[in-house]
């Protein structure tokens with residue numbers, strides 16, 4: 218880059234800084250800036266457009282266009298050249314604007330006489346805040362140096378916008394992070410919550426985008442990058458032989474040592490940016506590319522670069538994750554993503570969780586569910602919109618987040634919370650009553666658990682016992698394989714807390730969506746149909762044996778109930794049962810006390826097991842239907858795939874008839890049967906299951922009240938009649954007929 222160009226760029230930034238520091242309102246500053254840029258770039262027009270709402274840009278200042286059009290000229294995102302720059306987040310540079318695709322003539326600005334046009338997105342960490350435009354009469358493309366200089370200016374404008382330097386009248390010039398925002402996401406855990414934003418990784422504030430002395434900045438940057446490299450090397454040493462971790466860190470290392478990255482940042486510094494702003498400029502470009510990238514591999518690499526830029530910014534500004542900010546009351550965690558261990562550290566302090574990424578089946582979601590904290594995932598740009606301490610409301614029924622809500626919205630939301638609280642009160646009044654339907658039939662309600670944090674619910678929810686203890690959660694939240702002694706101590710604590718209530722321990726169910734961080738990953742084309750659960754347990758019995766030993770030792774003479782997951786055929790159950798018998802014999806030889814009673818069952822999660830030989834039903838001591846898996850295989854619809862997972866109704870006649878067949882086989886063979894998938898916790902589904910013959914259901918603790926309350930109001934014989942009528946009349950699902958019946962019970 219030519220030295221004279223750099224000197225010019227620095228001079229311009231110096232003047233911008235003076236404008237930034239000058240007295241006066243935001244409007245005056247913007248006006249001054251457009252004049253400065255036009256004169257220093259030698260072009261007739263310079264304009265700045267900012268967003269007035271998510272989809273509309275507004276001309277906020279101009280040198281060269283008709284001043285009367287300021288705050289009058291507006292365009293939608295994607296409309297005209299300016300709208301296109303904003304939508305795509307990249308530069309448009311043309312010598313013949315009127316002939317360019319997308320050009321929109323706006324007579325009020327008088328701009329048709331300007332032939333050359335360059336539009337630069339004003340971006341901060343990948344978020345477009347507006348557009349900077351330069352135009353001139355002579356038909357010529359702006360040179361690469363000119364475009365670069367404008368990009369540097371746009372970077373500074375973005376920082377100034379973030380810092381509130383242009384705040385003035387009207388929506389386009391309102392302070393950032395002051396407007397109400399409504400975002401939508403996917404529900405990971407139901408429930409509603411009101412509180413204040415707590416950012417897991419507070420954003421770094423860059424208060425000095427323009428440098429006093431480029432040499433000093435270059436030295437600062439070089440030192441910070443060196444520190445970053447040392448940090449990455451240390452991470453690599455700590456990763457040991459963990460292949461997956463090493464791969465990620467190697468990618469970090471590649472970026473940290475990238476000459477191109479360093480050179481581009483040093484160029485930005487030479488043009489007058491501070492070291493922080495130079496890092497942010499690169500980060501912004503990476504974020505913009507990430508958003509438009511469909512290749513998953515490249516997206517991940519760009520996200521590595523993004524992480525690295527964050528680290529570098531934290532080194533430069535001294536703003537660590539721990540900024541010393543105090544956690545607000547009723548904290549609602551807002552993050553791009555969060556790991557299970559970090560989430561457990563926060564524990565029950567949190568009122569809600571809102572993630573930009575994440576997934577319904579992620580480990581963090583499992584933990585949020587266990588802690589009964591409302592969780593939304595895939596929530597737009599929440600980490601850009603939210604600021605620590607902002608008022609926030611999470612609607613985990615509708616999948617909506619209200620950030621800085623208006624009073625009317627907040628009031629309506631509070632009504633909803635109050636209604637829920639009233640319902641909770643009703644539920645606690647029947648906590649110690651049985652789930653007895655009007656016809657006299659009693660349904661046993663158990664709870665699902667997996668963490669120590671779940672156990673207090675055994676008392677509070679009125680559950681009879683734990684119908685499903687997902688033991689893999691203890692494996693998932695650690696970064697290395699737990700030891701037998703640790704597991705045995707933990708299971709003993711579970712049994713202690715249960716105080717004699719039955720706890721069904723499900724052996725390790727890993728694979729598919731549950732991948733242990735410390736186990737060699739398997740590259741399988743279809744993990745849900747792959748090497749998972751009991752298949753891993755039987756092929757590599759070491760872990761299963763260790764777990765069975767831990768369970769026997771934890772029971773220490775008390776009754777023990779063990780269930781094997783994902784059994785697809787009789788032989789697998791027999792083999793697993795044989796492992797259990799061998800382990801019992803071995804434990805006895807070693808002098809350990811055996812359980813006073815032992816029950817061994819299986820999960821029915823594949824349609825095949827429903828058609829197993831009658832002998833299987835006679836041999837297995839109990840069966841529990843894992844409806845989450847069973848339904849996905851019955852309908853061939855991936856439970857993790859948002860597109861298809863809700864496509865088939867649980868109350869679809871085919872599925873219900875299939876479940877009924879399983880109930881009949883169990884009745885004929887006197888096999889105890891329960892249902893422990895998520896559907897058991899949905900009141901209307903639970904009612905139908907009870908009507909077709911289920912006598913035991915296991916669900917999240919929070920669902921016990923609503924399920925019991927509905928069961929107590931209904932007559933199961935009547936519900937079965939409604940189901941049969943709907944079925945006979947050829948309905949696809951019995952839902953609407955049953956709902957009609959339920960509504961009638963509410964009114965009576």
Ligand code: PEP
Nearest residue numbers: 843844845846893894895
């Ligand atoms: C199920 O599949 O319904 C089940 C309870 O197991 P998980 O959700 O842990 O796969």
Ligand code: MG
Nearest residue numbers: 822843845846
């Ligand atoms: Mg399952």
